[in-house]
Amino acid sequence: MNSHMVLAAAGDTNAAEWLMTWVVLGAVVLAALLFEGAPATLWFIAAAMVAGLVALGFGHRRVAALLIAAADVVFLVWASPYLLRAVTTPVSSLEYVAAAIFLIIAVASLIGARLIWSEGSGTLQASASTMPLAVAAGMSIVALAVTFAGVTRLLTEDIAPTPSDFVLEAEELWYSTSEITLRAGELDLLVDNADLGMHSFVIDDLDVVTVVPGGVARRVVFSAPVGTYTYYCNLPGYDTMRGTLTVLENF
Numbered sequence: 001m002n003s004h005m006v007l008a009a010a011g012d013t014n015a016a017e018w019l020m021t022w023v024v025l026g027a028v029v030l031a032a033l034l035f036e037g038a039p040a041t042l043w044f045i046a047a048a049m050v051a052g053l054v055a056l057g058f059g060h061r062r063v064a065a066l067l068i069a070a071a072d073v074v075f076l077v078w079a080s081p082y083l084l085r086a087v088t089t090p091v092s093s094l095e096y097v098a099a100a101i102f103l104i105i106a107v108a109s110l111i112g113a114r115l116i117w118s119e120g121s122g123t124l125q126a127s128a129s130t131m132p133l134a135v136a137a138g139m140s141i142v143a144l145a146v147t148f149a150g151v152t153r154l155l156t157e158d159i160a161p162t163p164s165d166f167v168l169e170a171e172e173l174w175y176s177t178s179e180i181t182l183r184a185g186e187l188d189l190l191v192d193n194a195d196l197g198m199h200s201f202v203i204d205d206l207d208v209v210t211v212v213p214g215g216v217a218r219r220v221v222f223s224a225p226v227g228t229y230t231y232y233c234n235l236p237g238y239d240t241m242r243g244t245l246t247v248l249e250n251f
């Protein structure tokens with residue numbers, strides 16, 4: 001074995017270890033989605049991403065690049081209306097940072113796919129210098145996102161409901177009810193997020209936009225005249241999370 005081959009073998013191991021880490025990370029994301037009942041599009045994106053990483057692990061670089069790029073493009077197209085709105089006119093710093101992180105991950109991953117493609121169909125050894133760097137960068141961003149979600153959760157005071165509170169629970173693809181009736185005037189309800197990820201509570205006609213981080217409850221206080229209003233979650237893929245708020249003078 002000459003020195004070139006030894007280096008090549010070392011590069012192989014290095015890149016393979018990084019890839020394994022990525023596949024494990026992908027599996028964790030998939031498990032989280034399974035646990036949470038994510039939107040169908042998100043399932044497709046996660047599956048394509050994991051399949052791409054597995055293909056990369058087996059050295060099918062062109063296939064891997066296509067799968068990873070497809071996942072990124074679908075994600076960007078699917079989530080762009082929300083992401084662009086969240087970055088340009090965020091309702092909270094939480095929404096802005098979360099959207100920015102998702103955009104950075106998608107773009108970085110797209111650049112990664114381009115790198116993988118241009119390295120052709122050779123073995124992993126060619127990637128000893130660039131791949132671990134690209135993967136390390138990607139993983140740092142993911143770690144940052146996870147840390148951010150955790151810190152936000154810690155910083156957001158989890159409110160315990162009082163007996164008079166109306167509690168609207170957000171879980172998987174649904175709110176706990178699609179019909180809420182409240183008395184006109186100062187309205188007060190508690191949106192309790194049972195998932196790991198964010199949900200939101202939005203009423204366009206009343207300018208109510210509340211982002212609720214995973215695992216916490218947020219109190220939404222607003223005033224509303226008698227009437228009926230639509231409330232919904234404005235995050236991509238949660239079209240099922242909507243309902244009607246009826247505000248009555250007396251009931």
Ligand SMILES: [Cu+2]
Binds near residue numbers: 198233234238241
């Ligand atoms: Cu939601």
